[in-house]
Amino acid sequence: MTLEQDYIDLFSYKRKGHMGKYIYRYRPAIYDEILKQEAYYPFKMESDLLIQTSHNICKNFENVRHVLELGPGSQTPILSKTVPFLKALKSHVGSFTYTAVDSTLEYAEHACTLLSQQFDDIKTQSLEIDFLHSNAFETAKNGAQPNDNKLMICFGQPIFANNNDKDIEILLKNIGICLNKDDYFLFGIDNNHNEALLKRAYNTKLTHELLLNSMYYLKSKLNLKDFNPEAFNLICKWNSKEKKVELSLKATVKHIIKIREQELLIDKGQEFNILNSRRPLIETIRKFLAKENLIIKNVISSDTDTNNTFSIVIAQKHSSI
Numbered sequence: 086m087t088l089e090q091d092y093i094d095l096f097s098y099k100r101k102g103h104m105g106k107y108i109y110r111y112r113p114a115i116y117d118e119i120l121k122q123e124a125y126y127p128f129k130m131e132s133d134l135l136i137q138t139s140h141n142i143c144k145n146f147e148n149v150r151h152v153l154e155l156g157p158g159s160q161t162p163i164l165s166k167t168v169p170f171l172k173a174l175k176s177h178v179g180s181f182t183y184t185a186v187d188s189t190l191e192y193a194e195h196a197c198t199l200l201s202q203q204f205d206d207i208k209t210q211s212l213e214i215d216f217l218h219s220n221a222f223e224t225a226k227n228g229a230q231p232n233d234n235k236l237m238i239c240f241g242q243p244i245f246a247n248n249n250d251k252d253i254e255i256l257l258k259n260i261g262i263c264l265n266k267d268d269y270f271l272f273g274i275d276n277n278h279n280e281a282l283l284k285r286a287y288n289t290k291l292t293h294e295l296l297l298n299s300m301y302y303l304k305s306k307l308n309l310k311d312f313n314p315e316a317f318n319l320i321c322k323w324n325s326k327e328k329k330v331e332l333s334l335k336a337t338v339k340h341i342i343k344i345r346e347q348e349l350l351i352d353k354g355q356e357f358n359i360l361n362s363r364r365p366l367i368e369t370i371r372k373f374l375a376k377e378n379l380i381i382k383n384v385i386s387s388d389t390d391t392n393n394t395f396s397i398v399i400a401q402k403h404s405s406i
């Protein structure tokens with residue numbers, strides 16, 4: 086799917102909630118600001134849980150020689166999640182190489198720089214990849230030895246929280262192709278369904294700024310001179326039936342924009358669902374994973390902090406039957 090098509094589909098309501106990859110490419114530092122807010126509990130809970138349980142998590146791994154991180158994001162999550170977790174991993178399995186994959190190249194490159202500063206002699210690679218493209222990880226599949234295992238890690242929930250079902254399937258298919266038998270897949274999930282907490286975390290000025298990045302990015306990529314990317318308000322709704330926070334932008338003025346010779350009219354008051362933050366149940370996740378022969382080996386939650394609604398899921402690729 087091209088950038089043009091993604092935006093045409095958004096403004097013509099053909100698809101929704103699929104703009105996650107565009108909100109970090111403009112003003113990428115805003116994401117770091119979001120994580121520093123006291124009310125943004127997902128960052129702190131996932132990081133606390135990872136640090137607290139990393140040695141327990143690592144008992145599940147053998148012969149890991151390569152780590153591939155999906156969507157490392159900005160500096161704060163790398164220093165508060167990736168680095169402490171990988172330090173624990175190194176003490177369990179020894180040295181490994183590290184590949185960062187992100188649709189925002191700046192994030193992937195910065196992740197590798199930070200890793201190189203924290204680990205002696207680590208070999209790193211940064212790749213700008215849209216993980217929703219078919220066979221997205223082709224270039225990330227490097228020549229592993231038969232007994233070496235790969236570990237794919239993903240924090241901040243870009244897989245199951247930020248995609249619709251169809252895109253989750255596409256992404257997991259790509260992951261399934263990239264992982265060989267016995268390779269591991271590790272990610273954090275949140276099962277908080279408390280509307281007040283979720284609204285406090287997501288209904289903020291900084292979330293608004295993050296979503297506006299999708300409009301700034303459109304303006305800069307397509308050189309839309311008269312388009313005002315600021316002319317949208319944030320709409321944040323908790324959909325209790327589908328267990329998702331729906332994040333949308335509502336036009337405050339009428340816009341006319343031209344994409345691929347196609348004139349699109351955006352009326353004042355129209356709402357566009359930019360992305361969602363879903364809270365699927367573990368059983369739903371288990372079913373998605375099973376289609377790619379990814380079997381959940383362990384689910385680790387905090388045994389000291391009962392308010393921490395995060396869990397770390399460890400899955401492993403089995404051979405197809």
Ligand SMILES: C[S@@+](CC[C@H](N)C(=O)[O-])C[C@H]1O[C@@H](n2cnc3c(N)ncnc32)[C@H](O)[C@@H]1O
Nearest residue numbers: 106109156157158162187188215216240241243
């Ligand atoms: C919610 S952030 C998570 C960042 C970080 N791992 C954390 O724990 O906070 C999502 C990350 O995934 C990346 N991302 C989102 N959609 C993507 C896509 N389609 N392809 C590749 N990367 C994507 C973003 O650029 C961002 O770095």
